[in-house]
Amino acid sequence: MAGPVLAVRELSKRYGKQEALAGVDLEVEAGQLVGLLGPNGAGKSTLTKIACGLVRPSGGGVEVVGQPAGSPEARAALGYLAELFRFPGWCTADELLRFHQRLVGSAGGEVERRELLDLVELGDAAGKRVEAMSKGMQQRLGVAQALIGSPRLLLLDEPTSALDPVGRRIVRELLEELRRREVAVLLNSHLLSEVELICDHVAIIAGGRLVKAGTPEGLAGPAAVEVETASGVKTFEGAVREDAPRIVAELVAAGEQVYRVEVRHSSLEDVYLDAVGGQTG
Amino acid sequence: MSGGQLRSAVAVVGLSIQEGVRKRVFLAVLVLTAGFLALFGLGAHFAFDDVDEFAAGVPGVLDAHAFTGATIFGLAMFATLFLGAVLAVFLTLGVVRGDAESGLLQPIVVRPIGRTTMLLARFAGAALLSATYVVLVYLAACAITEATGNWSPDHLLGPALGLALAVAIIAALSLLASTLLSVTAQGIVVFMVFGAGLTAGLMAQIGTAIDSDSLHQIGRIASWTLPFEGLYAASLHALISDTSGLTGVILQLGPFGGSEAAGTGLIAWAFAYLAGVLALAAFVFARRDL
Numbered sequence: 082m083a084g085p086v087l088a089v090r091e092l093s094k095r096y097g098k099q100e101a102l103a104g105v106d107l108e109v110e111a112g113q114l115v116g117l118l119g120p121n122g123a124g125k126s127t128l129t130k131i132a133c134g135l136v137r138p139s140g141g142g143v144e145v146v147g148q149p150a151g152s153p154e155a156r157a158a159l160g161y162l163a164e165l166f167r168f169p170g171w172c173t174a175d176e177l178l179r180f181h182q183r184l185v186g187s188a189g190g191e192v193e194r195r196e197l198l199d200l201v202e203l204g205d206a207a208g209k210r211v212e213a214m215s216k217g218m219q220q221r222l223g224v225a226q227a228l229i230g231s232p233r234l235l236l237l238d239e240p241t242s243a244l245d246p247v248g249r250r251i252v253r254e255l256l257e258e259l260r261r262r263e264v265a266v267l268l269n270s271h272l273l274s275e276v277e278l279i280c281d282h283v284a285i286i287a288g289g290r291l292v293k294a295g296t297p298e299g300l301a302g303p304a305a306v307e308v309e310t311a312s313g314v315k316t317f318e319g320a321v322r323e324d325a326p327r328i329v330a331e332l333v334a335a336g337e338q339v340y341r342v343e344v345r346h347s348s349l350e351d352v353y354l355d356a357v358g359g360q361t362g
Numbered sequence: 363m364s365g366g367q368l369r370s371a372v373a374v375v376g377l378s379i380q381e382g383v384r385k386r387v388f389l390a391v392l393v394l395t396a397g398f399l400a401l402f403g404l405g406a407h408f409a410f411d412d413v414d415e416f417a418a419g420v421p422g423v424l425d426a427h428a429f430t431g432a433t434i435f436g437l438a439m440f441a442t443l444f445l446g447a448v449l450a451v452f453l454t455l456g457v458v459r460g461d462a463e464s465g466l467l468q469p470i471v472v473r474p475i476g477r478t479t480m481l482l483a484r485f486a487g488a489a490l491l492s493a494t495y496v497v498l499v500y501l502a503a504c505a506i507t508e509a510t511g512n513w514s515p516d517h518l519l520g521p522a523l524g525l526a527l528a529v530a531i532i533a534a535l536s537l538l539a540s541t542l543l544s545v546t547a548q549g550i551v552v553f554m555v556f557g558a559g560l561t562a563g564l565m566a567q568i569g570t571a572i573d574s575d576s577l578h579q580i581g582r583i584a585s586w587t588l589p590f591e592g593l594y595a596a597s598l599h600a601l602i603s604d605t606s607g608l609t610g611v612i613l614q615l616g617p618f619g620g621s622e623a624a625g626t627g628l629i630a631w632a633f634a635y636l637a638g639v640l641a642l643a644a645f646v647f648a649r650r651d652l
Contacts, residue, residue, distance in 0.1 A: 096651075133472045135652040153366075156474040166465040169377070171384040183373035184473040186366045226469060 084147055086111050086158075086234045086265035087132060091141035093289075094127050101127040103289040104141065109282075111233065112263040114256060116276035116297075119286035120357050125269045126164060128286070129236050132267070133161045145234055157185065160227035162220075164238040164269070170212030174203055174222050177211065178229060185230035197225040200258070202251050216243040224252060228259075235259060238269045253279055277301070277349040287357040300352045308332060309341040320344075370475035371483040378487025382453045391449055395499060398441055403506045406434050410511035431513025432602045438503035439601070443525055443594050446496035450533035451552050453488035456545040457481075457537060458643075462652045463544075471652060478644040481537065485640060488533045493526035500525055515601040524597035527632055528590035532556060534636050538643040541650065559584060559591035566595070589632040596628060 087109040094102040102124045109115045117125045130136040132143045134151025145155035168177050178194040187193060198204050201221035211219060220243045227235060241249045249272075256279055259266055270276050276283060277297045285293040293300060306320035306328055317328055322344045329339055347355075382388055413430040458481070461467040471477060500522045508514050515521060535555060539548040566581015568574070585592030 130652070133468075135468055135471060137649075137651060153364075153474040153476065156472060159472070161469070161472045163465055163468045166469060168469070169381055169466070171381065180373055180377060181469070181473070184370045184470065184475055186369060186474070223469075 083111065085109060086113075086146055087267060088144045089128065089132070089141075090143070092128065092131065092138055092143060093140035094124070094131065094136065095139045100289050102131075102138075105286065105289070105291050107284055107291065107294075109234070109265045109267050111265050112260055113282060114260050114266045114268065114280045115282045115284060116280035117267060117269045117284050117286065118271075118273065118276060118353055123286045123357075124289040125286055126238055129161075129238050129267065129269055132234075132236055133159065157230075158232060159234040159236060160229065160232035161236045162223045162227045162238060162240050164242070166223055168211045168219065168222070168226075171210060173208050173210055174198060174214075174225075175207040177222065177226060181226050181229040187230040189230070193229070197228055200228070200255055201225045217245060217248045220244055221248060221251065224255065231264075233265060235264055235266045237266065239271065240268070241270065241272060241275065249275065273349050273353055283349065285353060285356045293352065293356040297349055301347050301349045304347040304351075305345045307343045307345055308339060311338040311340070367475060367479045370473065371479050371486075374470070374475065374480055374483035375487040375490070378453070378484050379491055382487070382491050387452055391445070391452075391495075395445060395495075398445070399499070399502050399506065402434075402438055402441070402503060403510060406507055406510040409434050410513075427511065428513065428602075431507055431511050432515075435503060435507050435513070435515060435601060436598055438507075439500070439521065439525070439594070439598060442496050442499045442503065443528060443590075445499065446492050446525065446529035447532045447553075447556050447590075449495055450488060450492040450529045451536045451549060453491060454484070454533050454536040454540055455549060456540060457484050457488075458540040458647055458650070459543065460540065460545040460548070462650075468652055477647050481644050481647050482640065485534060485537050485643075488537070489530040492529045492533055496525045496529050497522045516603050517600040520600040521597035524593045524600065527629075527636075528593040528597075531590040531593070531632060531636055531639070534639040534643070538639050538646070541643050541646040555588065556590075559588035560594075562588070563591040563595050585628075586631060589628065589635050592628050593632055596625075 085108040087107070089105055089107040092102050092105045092107075093100070105124070105128060107115070107117075107128075117128070119125050127136060131138050132145060132150050134156060137151075143150035146158040148154040148158070172180070175194055175198075178197065181187075182189060182193065189196075195204065195207070198207055201224050203218060203221055203225065206214065206218060206222075209218075211222070214222065220240065224237070224240055227237070241252050244252065253275065256266060256268070260281075268276065268280065280297060283293075283295065283297055283300055284291055304318070306317045306322075306325050308315045308317070308328060310332060315332070317324065320328060325342055325344060329342055332339055409430050410427070413426045456464075458467065470480060475483075504514060504518065532552070536548065536552045539551050543551060562581055562584030564581075565577050566585065569577025569579075569581055585595060
């Protein structure tokens with residue numbers, strides 16, 4: 082079995098006295114879509130930048146397709162869209178993609194450029210200058226740029242922050258398509274609902290440490306069964322859906338009158354808030 | 363350098379040139395250059411006219427025509443170097459720190475090209491454009507002095523190449539500054555260094571004129587510390603190096619004259635200096651978190 086596409090081991094990073102990452106472990110397999118969550122300043126972007134070779138780690142290491150992060154082989158295997166990015170305003174969407182094709186050595190030519198622009202629904206904007214595009218269009222162009230050369234790993238740092246709901250849907254569908262193509266994706270996002278919707282796996286970072294990881298369903302497990310009776314609302318913590326009939330039967334047997342039963346699930350937001358302890362950057 | 367890196371480097375050189383040419387500032391530089399050449403042509407025309415009228419029928423040891431030609435062409439050389447320096451700084455402004463802060467650099471640096479190759483490619487683009495610019499402006503000024511006063515430099519190509527190498531060094535210094543400083547600080551520092559170099563060169567000229575060893579020595583040290591000044595002075599010298607007699611001596615001592623030839627030592631040092639500055643810039647860039 083092939084190893085993980087992205088392997089983060091005991092990763093730490095210090096900026097002077099500030100500890101941005103303190104021993105983070107994380108793996109992303111081929112075709113896996115991992116959501117990286119955390120408050121501002123938690124270390125998400127630093128982790129992504131180390132994986133890209135933009136930032137040097139203070140300790141531990143990152144491997145991309147088995148190669149040290151920052152090596153030419155690792156760089157050739159990844160696509161990256163930064164949270165804060167800018168493309169030369171004077172060049173057109175097509176020129177930008179052509180430039181990146183030359184940087185990557187992609188032989189995809191016009192077919193690849195057209196396919197990628199169509200994928201992010203910018204097919205009609207191939208000849209449009211970047212400076213004439215809205216921020217949302219530029220962000221979608223950024224996603225297309227990151228996909229030049231068919232990378233095995235895609236690192237996206239807040240790729241939908243400037244997008245409207247339609248733009249977000251486009252990117253969401255694109256990510257699902259990438260999953261089908263076995264591309265590994267690490268997605269930094271503050272949009273919990275989005276992460277919950279599309280990610281196979283979620284990792285929550287707070288204070289430079291990985292505080293929680295798992296599938297969205299696993300993390301956001303059932304929390305309680307709530308029953309409204311004549312004597313008030315009774316909450317059965319830890320009870321699941323299957324426990325509801327038994328709980329109701331026991332209450333009725335005990336002489337209670339039951340008016341409403343609700344199986345409560347904790348959302349990813351609850352899990353997140355619980356994990357980060359109300360931290361915000 | 364692998365084939366892939368070479369291809370990427372060519373792409374970045376192309377991007378740098380396109381970026382430079384497509385910016386409105388480049389158009390402004392072209393318009394200003396056209397204005398400068400037009401004014402220079404007008405000035406040269408009247409200068410030659412006046413001096414020919416003034417010196418007509420007056421036999422003397424000073425060749426007034428050559429003196430005028432060399433002096434106004436020396437002025438053109440200064441203006442060419444200045445405009446070339448402005449262009450070199452403009453093309454390298456914010457190339458590392460500025461572009462990193464605005465997010466322009468990261469999408470390129472994460473590609474397999476590698477930081478050193480990317481930096482050298484950015485330098486190559488800026489140096490190529492500014493060197494081509496100074497050579498063209500120099501040749502245009504040559505054509506103007508030839509047309510207006512029938513005067514041309516003693517050596518045509520040497521001074522042009524000297525100026526081209528000088529602006530390449532300024533581009534390299536500016537690139538090094540861009541790895542360390544913010545955009546504004548970079549511009550200020552590089553122009554201060556440029557001004558300091560020219561001032562030191564002028565001091566050396568004054569030192570030669572008044573026969574002051576100390577001043578001359580300071581100028582020489584400055585020329586080697588900032589070899590763009592040495593190259594500029596040597597280019598000025600090459601303009602009139604074959605002009606003999608009192609005219610040649612006075613021209614060498616003038617503000618737009620040069621008393622020292624380039625020599626292989628200065629040229630070799632200039633190339634070594636260029637390589638050293640670029641290596642230092644690459645070293646700093648390689649260790650920078652983006």
